Amino acid sequence: MIDFEALFKVTYGLYIVSSGNKDKGNGFISNTVFQVTAEPPRFATCCNKDNYTAQFIRKTGAFAVSVLHSDTDSDIFQRFGYKSGENFNKLEGMKVKYGETGVPVVLNNAIAFLECKVTETFDVGTHLLFIGELNHSEMLDDSPEPMTYQHYRQVKKSFSPKNAPTYINPSKLGKKTGSTAFKKYRCTECGYIYDEEKEGKRFADLPSDWVCPVCGSPREDFEEI
Amino acid sequence: MIDFEALFKVTYGLYIVSSGNKDKGNGFISNTVFQVTAEPPRFATCCNKDNYTAQFIRKTGAFAVSVLHSDTDSDIFQRFGYKSGENFNKLEGMKVKYGETGVPVVLNNAIAFLECKVTETFDVGTHLLFIGELNHSEMLDDSPEPMTYQHYRQVKKSFSPKNAPTYINPSKLGKKTGSTAFKKYRCTECGYIYDEEKEGKRFADLPSDWVCPVCGSPREDFEEI
Numbered sequence: 087m088i089d090f091e092a093l094f095k096v097t098y099g100l101y102i103v104s105s106g107n108k109d110k111g112n113g114f115i116s117n118t119v120f121q122v123t124a125e126p127p128r129f130a131t132c133c134n135k136d137n138y139t140a141q142f143i144r145k146t147g148a149f150a151v152s153v154l155h156s157d158t159d160s161d162i163f164q165r166f167g168y169k170s171g172e173n174f175n176k177l178e179g180m181k182v183k184y185g186e187t188g189v190p191v192v193l194n195n196a197i198a199f200l201e202c203k204v205t206e207t208f209d210v211g212t213h214l215l216f217i218g219e220l221n222h223s224e225m226l227d228d229s230p231e232p233m234t235y236q237h238y239r240q241v242k243k244s245f246s247p248k249n250a251p252t253y254i255n256p257s258k259l260g261k262k263t264g265s266t267a268f269k270k271y272r273c274t275e276c277g278y279i280y281d282e283e284k285e286g287k288r289f290a291d292l293p294s295d296w297v298c299p300v301c302g303s304p305r306e307d308f309e310e311i
Numbered sequence: 312m313i314d315f316e317a318l319f320k321v322t323y324g325l326y327i328v329s330s331g332n333k334d335k336g337n338g339f340i341s342n343t344v345f346q347v348t349a350e351p352p353r354f355a356t357c358c359n360k361d362n363y364t365a366q367f368i369r370k371t372g373a374f375a376v377s378v379l380h381s382d383t384d385s386d387i388f389q390r391f392g393y394k395s396g397e398n399f400n401k402l403e404g405m406k407v408k409y410g411e412t413g414v415p416v417v418l419n420n421a422i423a424f425l426e427c428k429v430t431e432t433f434d435v436g437t438h439l440l441f442i443g444e445l446n447h448s449e450m451l452d453d454s455p456e457p458m459t460y461q462h463y464r465q466v467k468k469s470f471s472p473k474n475a476p477t478y479i480n481p482s483k484l485g486k487k488t489g490s491t492a493f494k495k496y497r498c499t500e501c502g503y504i505y506d507e508e509k510e511g512k513r514f515a516d517l518p519s520d521w522v523c524p525v526c527g528s529p530r531e532d533f534e535e536i
Contacts, residue, residue: 096345210348211348
Protein backbone atom coordinates (compact mmCIF):
# COMPACT_ATOMS: atom_id res chain seq x y z
CA MET A 87 0.00 0.00 0.00
CA ILE A 88 1.34 3.39 -0.96
CA ASP A 89 0.26 6.51 0.90
CA PHE A 90 1.28 9.37 -1.39
CA GLU A 91 1.06 11.87 1.47
CA ALA A 92 4.13 10.17 2.99
CA LEU A 93 6.14 11.09 -0.10
CA PHE A 94 5.66 14.79 0.71
CA LYS A 95 7.68 14.27 3.88
CA VAL A 96 10.85 13.76 1.84
CA THR A 97 12.69 17.09 1.77
CA TYR A 98 13.93 18.79 -1.40
CA GLY A 99 15.33 22.16 -2.41
CA LEU A 100 14.41 23.87 -5.66
CA TYR A 101 16.96 24.70 -8.31
CA ILE A 102 17.39 25.76 -11.90
CA VAL A 103 19.50 23.11 -13.60
CA SER A 104 20.92 24.52 -16.83
CA SER A 105 23.21 23.48 -19.66
CA GLY A 106 24.27 24.43 -23.16
CA ASN A 107 26.65 27.10 -24.38
CA LYS A 108 26.65 30.76 -25.48
CA ASP A 109 24.81 29.94 -28.71
CA LYS A 110 22.02 27.90 -27.22
CA GLY A 111 21.08 26.71 -23.81
CA ASN A 112 18.20 25.77 -21.58
CA GLY A 113 17.28 25.25 -17.96
CA PHE A 114 14.52 23.64 -15.92
CA ILE A 115 13.26 23.63 -12.35
CA SER A 116 14.60 20.62 -10.51
CA ASN A 117 14.09 19.44 -6.96
CA THR A 118 16.51 16.55 -7.28
CA VAL A 119 20.03 17.83 -6.76
CA PHE A 120 22.04 15.84 -4.22
CA GLN A 121 25.65 15.38 -3.25
CA VAL A 122 26.62 11.73 -3.66
CA THR A 123 30.31 11.70 -2.69
CA ALA A 124 32.52 13.99 -0.62
CA GLU A 125 35.91 13.04 -2.11
CA PRO A 126 35.77 14.30 -4.77
CA PRO A 127 32.57 16.32 -4.35
CA ARG A 128 30.05 14.87 -6.81
CA PHE A 129 26.42 15.74 -7.34
CA ALA A 130 23.49 13.87 -8.86
CA THR A 131 20.63 15.47 -10.69
CA CYS A 132 17.61 13.69 -12.10
CA CYS A 133 16.15 14.68 -15.43
CA ASN A 134 13.21 13.39 -17.48
CA LYS A 135 14.37 11.81 -20.75
CA ASP A 136 11.98 14.09 -22.65
CA ASN A 137 13.43 17.14 -20.93
CA TYR A 138 15.02 19.55 -23.43
CA THR A 139 17.86 20.37 -21.01
CA ALA A 140 18.84 16.67 -20.91
CA GLN A 141 19.96 16.97 -24.55
CA PHE A 142 22.29 19.85 -23.66
CA ILE A 143 23.73 18.03 -20.66
CA ARG A 144 24.47 15.01 -22.87
CA LYS A 145 26.05 17.21 -25.56
CA THR A 146 28.19 19.44 -23.33
CA GLY A 147 28.89 16.96 -20.52
CA ALA A 148 28.28 19.67 -17.96
CA PHE A 149 25.48 21.31 -16.01
CA ALA A 150 25.00 24.19 -13.61
CA VAL A 151 22.75 24.33 -10.55
CA SER A 152 21.35 27.65 -9.35
CA VAL A 153 20.04 27.45 -5.79
CA LEU A 154 16.80 29.48 -5.63
CA HIS A 155 15.84 31.52 -2.58
CA SER A 156 12.54 31.15 -0.73
CA ASP A 157 10.97 34.31 -2.22
CA THR A 158 11.66 33.31 -5.80
CA ASP A 159 9.26 35.03 -8.22
CA SER A 160 6.42 32.95 -9.60
CA ASP A 161 7.43 33.85 -13.16
CA ILE A 162 10.70 31.94 -12.67
CA PHE A 163 8.65 28.79 -11.97
CA GLN A 164 6.35 29.51 -14.91
CA ARG A 165 9.27 30.05 -17.25
CA PHE A 166 11.56 27.24 -16.13
CA GLY A 167 9.13 24.82 -14.54
CA TYR A 168 6.06 24.48 -16.72
CA LYS A 169 7.22 25.33 -20.23
CA SER A 170 9.56 23.63 -22.65
CA GLY A 171 12.54 25.49 -24.07
CA GLU A 172 12.02 23.81 -27.44
CA ASN A 173 9.66 26.56 -28.50
CA PHE A 174 11.18 29.64 -26.93
CA ASN A 175 14.49 30.77 -25.44
CA LYS A 176 14.06 30.50 -21.67
CA LEU A 177 17.34 32.29 -21.07
CA GLU A 178 16.39 35.43 -23.00
CA GLY A 179 16.06 38.42 -20.70
CA MET A 180 17.48 36.47 -17.76
CA LYS A 181 20.65 37.38 -15.88
CA VAL A 182 22.97 34.68 -17.16
CA LYS A 183 26.69 34.13 -16.76
CA TYR A 184 28.73 31.50 -18.53
CA GLY A 185 30.67 29.33 -16.15
CA GLU A 186 34.10 27.73 -16.29
CA THR A 187 32.63 24.75 -18.15
CA GLY A 188 30.94 27.11 -20.63
CA VAL A 189 27.39 26.33 -19.51
CA PRO A 190 24.89 29.12 -18.78
CA VAL A 191 24.21 29.80 -15.10
CA VAL A 192 20.94 31.57 -14.23
CA LEU A 193 21.56 34.20 -11.55
CA ASN A 194 18.01 35.53 -11.05
CA ASN A 195 16.77 34.72 -7.53
CA ALA A 196 19.82 32.53 -6.93
CA ILE A 197 21.76 32.53 -3.65
CA ALA A 198 24.53 30.17 -4.79
CA PHE A 199 25.46 28.09 -7.79
CA LEU A 200 27.41 24.96 -8.61
CA GLU A 201 28.95 23.79 -11.85
CA CYS A 202 29.55 20.11 -12.50
CA LYS A 203 31.20 18.01 -15.19
CA VAL A 204 29.30 14.81 -15.94
CA THR A 205 31.17 11.65 -15.00
CA GLU A 206 28.34 9.11 -15.36
CA THR A 207 24.82 8.96 -16.72
CA PHE A 208 22.49 6.31 -15.30
CA ASP A 209 19.16 5.24 -16.75
CA VAL A 210 16.51 4.91 -14.05
CA GLY A 211 13.45 4.42 -16.29
CA THR A 212 11.59 7.56 -17.34
CA HIS A 213 14.48 9.67 -16.04
CA LEU A 214 18.25 9.96 -16.33
CA LEU A 215 20.48 10.41 -13.34
CA PHE A 216 23.44 12.60 -14.23
CA ILE A 217 26.41 12.35 -11.87
CA GLY A 218 28.68 15.38 -12.06
CA GLU A 219 31.96 16.22 -10.41
CA LEU A 220 31.94 19.66 -8.82
CA ASN A 221 34.10 22.01 -10.84
CA HIS A 222 33.17 25.33 -9.33
CA SER A 223 30.84 26.65 -6.64
CA GLU A 224 30.09 30.16 -5.53
CA MET A 225 27.97 32.01 -3.00
CA LEU A 226 25.93 34.88 -4.44
CA ASP A 227 23.84 36.04 -1.49
CA ASP A 228 24.15 34.58 1.97
CA SER A 229 21.11 36.17 3.60
CA PRO A 230 17.98 34.56 2.11
CA GLU A 231 16.95 31.03 2.95
CA PRO A 232 17.01 28.48 0.14
CA MET A 233 13.63 27.59 -1.37
CA THR A 234 12.36 24.17 -0.36
CA TYR A 235 9.79 22.08 -2.19
CA GLN A 236 7.70 22.08 0.99
CA HIS A 237 7.67 25.89 1.06
CA TYR A 238 6.74 25.92 -2.64
CA ARG A 239 3.79 23.62 -1.95
CA GLN A 240 2.63 25.45 1.17
CA VAL A 241 3.20 29.07 0.16
CA LYS A 242 2.91 28.94 -3.61
CA LYS A 243 0.20 26.24 -3.40
CA SER A 244 1.78 24.30 -6.23
CA PHE A 245 3.05 20.85 -7.02
CA SER A 246 5.62 19.30 -9.33
CA PRO A 247 4.96 19.44 -13.09
CA LYS A 248 4.15 16.26 -14.97
CA ASN A 249 7.70 15.34 -15.99
CA ALA A 250 9.20 15.76 -12.50
CA PRO A 251 10.41 12.71 -10.55
CA THR A 252 8.08 13.74 -7.72
CA TYR A 253 4.96 14.31 -9.84
CA ILE A 254 1.81 12.89 -8.25
CA ASN A 255 -1.42 12.70 -10.17
CA PRO A 256 -3.74 14.97 -8.14
CA SER A 257 -6.48 12.30 -8.23
CA LYS A 258 -4.22 10.05 -6.10
CA LEU A 259 -4.33 12.59 -3.28
CA GLY A 260 -8.06 12.15 -2.86
CA LYS A 261 -10.92 14.53 -3.47
CA LYS A 262 -12.46 16.36 -0.58
CA THR A 263 -16.05 17.43 -1.06
CA GLY A 264 -16.85 20.72 0.64
CA SER A 265 -20.12 21.44 2.36
CA THR A 266 -19.79 25.22 2.14
CA ALA A 267 -21.20 27.26 -0.68
CA PHE A 268 -17.66 28.20 -1.70
CA LYS A 269 -15.74 25.83 -3.92
CA LYS A 270 -12.14 25.07 -4.73
CA TYR A 271 -10.63 24.35 -8.11
CA ARG A 272 -7.33 22.65 -8.80
CA CYS A 273 -5.09 23.22 -11.80
CA THR A 274 -4.53 19.77 -13.32
CA GLU A 275 -1.19 20.92 -14.71
CA CYS A 276 0.57 22.24 -11.61
CA GLY A 277 -1.77 21.55 -8.70
CA TYR A 278 -2.40 25.21 -7.81
CA ILE A 279 -5.65 25.58 -5.90
CA TYR A 280 -8.06 28.44 -6.56
CA ASP A 281 -10.07 28.98 -3.38
CA GLU A 282 -13.24 31.00 -4.01
CA GLU A 283 -13.62 31.94 -0.35
CA LYS A 284 -10.05 33.20 -0.05
CA GLU A 285 -10.07 34.98 -3.39
CA GLY A 286 -13.47 36.53 -2.78
CA LYS A 287 -14.53 35.69 -6.31
CA ARG A 288 -16.39 32.81 -7.92
CA PHE A 289 -14.32 30.74 -10.28
CA ALA A 290 -17.10 31.04 -12.86
CA ASP A 291 -16.84 34.84 -12.66
CA LEU A 292 -13.17 34.93 -13.69
CA PRO A 293 -12.54 36.41 -17.15
CA SER A 294 -12.22 33.86 -19.94
CA ASP A 295 -8.58 34.79 -20.56
CA TRP A 296 -7.69 34.22 -16.90
CA VAL A 297 -4.79 31.79 -16.50
CA CYS A 298 -3.29 29.84 -13.62
CA PRO A 299 -1.04 32.30 -11.72
CA VAL A 300 1.58 29.58 -11.27
CA CYS A 301 1.88 27.73 -14.56
CA GLY A 302 -0.14 29.84 -16.98
CA SER A 303 -2.59 27.05 -17.87
CA PRO A 304 -6.02 28.17 -19.15
CA ARG A 305 -9.16 28.11 -16.99
CA GLU A 306 -10.39 24.95 -18.71
CA ASP A 307 -7.53 23.00 -17.13
CA PHE A 308 -9.02 23.45 -13.65
CA GLU A 309 -11.17 20.84 -11.96
CA GLU A 310 -13.46 21.23 -8.98
CA ILE A 311 -12.20 19.50 -5.83
CA MET B 312 37.33 27.36 -7.39
CA ILE B 313 35.08 25.64 -4.89
CA ASP B 314 33.35 27.58 -2.13
CA PHE B 315 32.23 24.91 0.33
CA GLU B 316 29.75 27.30 1.94
CA ALA B 317 27.73 27.14 -1.29
CA LEU B 318 27.26 23.40 -0.76
CA PHE B 319 25.32 24.09 2.44
CA LYS B 320 22.63 25.79 0.34
CA VAL B 321 21.60 22.45 -1.13
CA THR B 322 18.61 21.21 0.87
CA TYR B 323 18.34 17.75 2.42
CA GLY B 324 16.08 15.94 4.83
CA LEU B 325 17.37 13.52 7.45
CA TYR B 326 16.37 9.88 7.54
CA ILE B 327 17.20 6.53 9.02
CA VAL B 328 17.87 4.15 6.15
CA SER B 329 17.65 0.58 7.39
CA SER B 330 17.89 -2.95 6.06
CA GLY B 331 18.31 -6.55 7.14
CA ASN B 332 15.79 -9.00 8.57
CA LYS B 333 14.41 -10.18 11.92
CA ASP B 334 17.68 -11.94 12.78
CA LYS B 335 20.04 -9.10 12.04
CA GLY B 336 19.70 -5.61 10.72
CA ASN B 337 21.18 -2.17 10.79
CA GLY B 338 20.41 1.44 9.97
CA PHE B 339 22.25 4.70 9.45
CA ILE B 340 21.46 8.41 9.25
CA SER B 341 21.20 9.49 5.65
CA ASN B 342 20.50 12.86 4.08
CA THR B 343 20.43 11.53 0.54
CA VAL B 344 17.01 10.07 -0.11
CA PHE B 345 15.22 11.37 -3.17
CA GLN B 346 12.60 10.34 -5.66
CA VAL B 347 13.97 9.68 -9.15
CA THR B 348 10.88 8.62 -11.10
CA ALA B 349 7.14 9.11 -10.64
CA GLU B 350 5.90 6.15 -12.73
CA PRO B 351 6.61 3.87 -11.01
CA PRO B 352 7.67 5.75 -7.85
CA ARG B 353 11.37 5.03 -7.37
CA PHE B 354 13.76 6.41 -4.80
CA ALA B 355 17.54 6.73 -4.66
CA THR B 356 19.64 6.54 -1.54
CA CYS B 357 23.36 7.03 -1.33
CA CYS B 358 25.47 4.87 0.94
CA ASN B 359 29.20 4.71 1.66
CA LYS B 360 30.72 1.44 0.48
CA ASP B 361 32.15 0.91 3.97
CA ASN B 362 28.75 1.42 5.52
CA TYR B 363 27.55 -1.68 7.37
CA THR B 364 23.95 -1.14 6.20
CA ALA B 365 25.11 -1.33 2.56
CA GLN B 366 25.87 -5.02 3.10
CA PHE B 367 22.30 -5.66 4.26
CA ILE B 368 20.80 -3.73 1.36
CA ARG B 369 22.87 -5.80 -1.07
CA LYS B 370 21.88 -9.05 0.64
CA THR B 371 18.15 -8.40 1.05
CA GLY B 372 17.60 -6.20 -2.02
CA ALA B 373 15.43 -3.88 0.03
CA PHE B 374 15.65 -0.87 2.32
CA ALA B 375 13.38 1.24 4.48
CA VAL B 376 13.49 5.00 4.98
CA SER B 377 12.20 6.52 8.22
CA VAL B 378 11.57 10.27 7.88
CA LEU B 379 12.76 11.94 11.11
CA HIS B 380 10.96 14.90 12.63
CA SER B 381 12.63 18.20 13.46
CA ASP B 382 12.83 17.54 17.22
CA THR B 383 14.53 14.19 16.84
CA ASP B 384 16.49 13.24 19.97
CA SER B 385 20.25 13.66 19.84
CA ASP B 386 20.74 10.05 20.91
CA ILE B 387 19.16 8.91 17.63
CA PHE B 388 21.93 10.76 15.76
CA GLN B 389 24.58 9.38 18.10
CA ARG B 390 23.32 5.84 17.69
CA PHE B 391 22.60 5.81 13.97
CA GLY B 392 24.85 8.58 12.69
CA TYR B 393 28.22 8.32 14.33
CA LYS B 394 28.62 4.69 15.28
CA SER B 395 28.96 1.52 13.26
CA GLY B 396 26.55 -1.35 13.76
CA GLU B 397 29.36 -3.84 13.30
CA ASN B 398 30.14 -3.70 17.00
CA PHE B 399 26.72 -3.36 18.57
CA ASN B 400 23.09 -3.87 17.64
CA LYS B 401 21.76 -0.42 16.80
CA LEU B 402 18.18 -1.71 16.65
CA GLU B 403 18.17 -3.06 20.20
CA GLY B 404 15.79 -1.12 22.40
CA MET B 405 14.38 0.78 19.43
CA LYS B 406 10.76 0.67 18.31
CA VAL B 407 11.11 -1.44 15.18
CA LYS B 408 8.53 -2.97 12.88
CA TYR B 409 9.26 -5.37 10.04
CA GLY B 410 7.89 -4.19 6.74
CA GLU B 411 6.31 -5.98 3.80
CA THR B 412 9.78 -6.61 2.36
CA GLY B 413 10.95 -8.02 5.71
CA VAL B 414 13.36 -5.18 6.48
CA PRO B 415 13.37 -3.45 9.87
CA VAL B 416 11.76 0.01 9.97
CA VAL B 417 12.77 2.31 12.83
CA LEU B 418 9.70 4.11 14.19
CA ASN B 419 11.32 6.28 16.90
CA ASN B 420 10.96 9.98 16.02
CA ALA B 421 9.63 9.07 12.57
CA ILE B 422 6.70 10.86 10.93
CA ALA B 423 6.48 8.63 7.86
CA PHE B 424 8.29 5.72 6.31
CA LEU B 425 8.92 4.22 2.89
CA GLU B 426 9.94 0.73 1.89
CA CYS B 427 11.72 0.09 -1.40
CA LYS B 428 12.88 -2.92 -3.38
CA VAL B 429 16.25 -2.37 -5.05
CA THR B 430 16.09 -2.33 -8.85
CA GLU B 431 19.60 -1.00 -9.61
CA THR B 432 22.84 -0.33 -7.77
CA PHE B 433 25.19 2.28 -9.24
CA ASP B 434 28.81 2.82 -8.27
CA VAL B 435 29.59 6.53 -7.89
CA GLY B 436 33.09 6.22 -6.37
CA THR B 437 33.30 6.07 -2.59
CA HIS B 438 29.53 5.54 -2.44
CA LEU B 439 26.83 3.34 -3.90
CA LEU B 440 23.59 4.71 -5.21
CA PHE B 441 20.77 2.26 -4.55
CA ILE B 442 17.66 2.76 -6.68
CA GLY B 443 14.57 1.22 -5.12
CA GLU B 444 11.01 0.89 -6.31
CA LEU B 445 8.50 2.04 -3.72
CA ASN B 446 6.70 -0.95 -2.29
CA HIS B 447 4.93 0.61 0.65
CA SER B 448 4.66 4.02 2.30
CA GLU B 449 2.86 5.13 5.40
CA MET B 450 2.23 8.27 7.43
CA LEU B 451 2.89 7.88 11.15
CA ASP B 452 2.39 11.40 12.47
CA ASP B 453 1.29 14.29 10.31
CA SER B 454 1.87 17.16 12.76
CA PRO B 455 5.65 17.61 13.19
CA GLU B 456 7.81 19.09 10.46
CA PRO B 457 10.41 16.82 8.89
CA MET B 458 14.00 17.34 10.05
CA THR B 459 16.21 19.07 7.51
CA TYR B 460 19.99 18.97 7.35
CA GLN B 461 19.97 22.79 7.65
CA HIS B 462 17.99 22.59 10.89
CA TYR B 463 20.38 19.92 12.16
CA ARG B 464 23.37 22.17 11.46
CA GLN B 465 21.77 25.31 12.90
CA VAL B 466 19.98 23.91 15.93
CA LYS B 467 22.03 20.85 16.76
CA LYS B 468 25.26 22.60 15.71
CA SER B 469 26.46 19.50 13.91
CA PHE B 470 27.70 18.41 10.54
CA SER B 471 27.76 15.21 8.51
CA PRO B 472 29.92 12.34 9.76
CA LYS B 473 33.03 11.34 7.84
CA ASN B 474 31.43 8.71 5.61
CA ALA B 475 28.51 10.90 4.49
CA PRO B 476 28.28 12.14 0.89
CA THR B 477 28.10 15.69 2.26
CA TYR B 478 31.05 15.44 4.67
CA ILE B 479 33.28 18.51 4.57
CA ASN B 480 36.60 18.52 6.35
CA PRO B 481 36.14 21.31 8.93
CA SER B 482 39.52 22.80 7.94
CA LYS B 483 38.06 23.61 4.50
CA LEU B 484 35.50 25.91 6.10
CA GLY B 485 38.22 28.23 7.33
CA LYS B 486 39.41 28.95 10.83
CA LYS B 487 38.28 32.10 12.51
CA THR B 488 40.64 33.38 15.16
CA GLY B 489 38.79 35.05 17.99
CA SER B 490 40.04 38.15 19.79
CA THR B 491 37.93 37.59 22.91
CA ALA B 492 39.18 35.72 25.92
CA PHE B 493 36.57 33.03 25.26
CA LYS B 494 37.38 30.29 22.79
CA LYS B 495 35.51 27.83 20.66
CA TYR B 496 36.35 24.20 20.06
CA ARG B 497 35.11 22.02 17.23
CA CYS B 498 34.59 18.28 17.31
CA THR B 499 36.62 16.91 14.40
CA GLU B 500 34.25 13.94 14.15
CA CYS B 501 30.85 15.63 13.84
CA GLY B 502 31.56 19.37 13.71
CA TYR B 503 29.77 20.24 16.97
CA ILE B 504 31.07 23.51 18.38
CA TYR B 505 31.70 23.99 22.08
CA ASP B 506 31.42 27.71 22.80
CA GLU B 507 33.02 28.63 26.15
CA GLU B 508 31.13 31.91 26.36
CA LYS B 509 27.75 30.29 25.76
CA GLU B 510 28.42 27.31 28.00
CA GLY B 511 29.86 29.48 30.76
CA LYS B 512 32.69 27.02 31.27
CA ARG B 513 36.22 26.75 29.95
CA PHE B 514 36.85 23.80 27.72
CA ALA B 515 39.93 22.97 29.79
CA ASP B 516 37.75 22.77 32.91
CA LEU B 517 35.51 20.04 31.53
CA PRO B 518 35.91 16.65 33.23
CA SER B 519 38.27 14.24 31.46
CA ASP B 520 35.43 11.81 30.73
CA TRP B 521 33.34 14.55 29.06
CA VAL B 522 32.26 13.57 25.56
CA CYS B 523 30.81 15.41 22.59
CA PRO B 524 27.04 15.75 23.27
CA VAL B 525 26.28 14.97 19.64
CA CYS B 526 28.52 12.10 18.59
CA GLY B 527 30.07 10.92 21.84
CA SER B 528 33.68 11.58 20.75
CA PRO B 529 36.23 12.14 23.55
CA ARG B 530 37.53 15.60 24.49
CA GLU B 531 40.81 14.92 22.68
CA ASP B 532 38.95 14.94 19.35
CA PHE B 533 38.20 18.66 19.69
CA GLU B 534 40.29 21.38 18.08
CA GLU B 535 40.37 25.08 18.84
CA ILE B 536 38.83 27.24 16.13
